[in-house]
Amino acid sequence: MKSIVKRFTIVTHHETELINITDRVLEEVKASGVRSGTAFVLSLHTTTGLTVNEGLPDLEQDIADCLRQLVPEEGRSWKHARFLHEDGQMAINAPSHLRGALLGFEVFFPIENGEVVKGTRQTIYFVELDGPQERTWVLQVLGE
Secondary structure, X not given: OEEEEEEEEEEOOOOOEEEXXXXXXXXXXXXXXXXXXXXXXXXXXXXXXXXXEEOOHHHHHHHHHHHHHHOOOOOOOOOOOEEEOOOXXXXXXXXXXXXXXXXXXXXXXXXXXXXXXXOOOEEEEEEEOOOOOEEEEEEEEEEO
16 A cells, blocks of 8 residues: 655735645645545644635635634634743734634545545635745545
């Protein structure tokens, strides 16, 4: 069985941003030579998320708006708003962590006949929730 792990860097440009990584995942799976297995995508950050949805700009904006409405920046007294001695700075991004918890940090797809099995409208999004920053996501392709 093959196990291929690759890391990818994204530079985000907005506080909240959905970045389509579908083509990169599909290309890497195809290049792996795995005919039957699993593609596992994960983020290495707690203030980002991964999600799968229809790839439309208006829906991308709706998702970002919904996350901001579900976990607003203002109007709450977040416990995470405190000085973090280990970081030497104030923690001011509790909403970003909570939005990330709602989305989750991984998605996976089966691989069949060398192709990722997904719906025709399914788009894989890396979701920035505390940007802009440089971020890393990982793809593991497992199989034969």
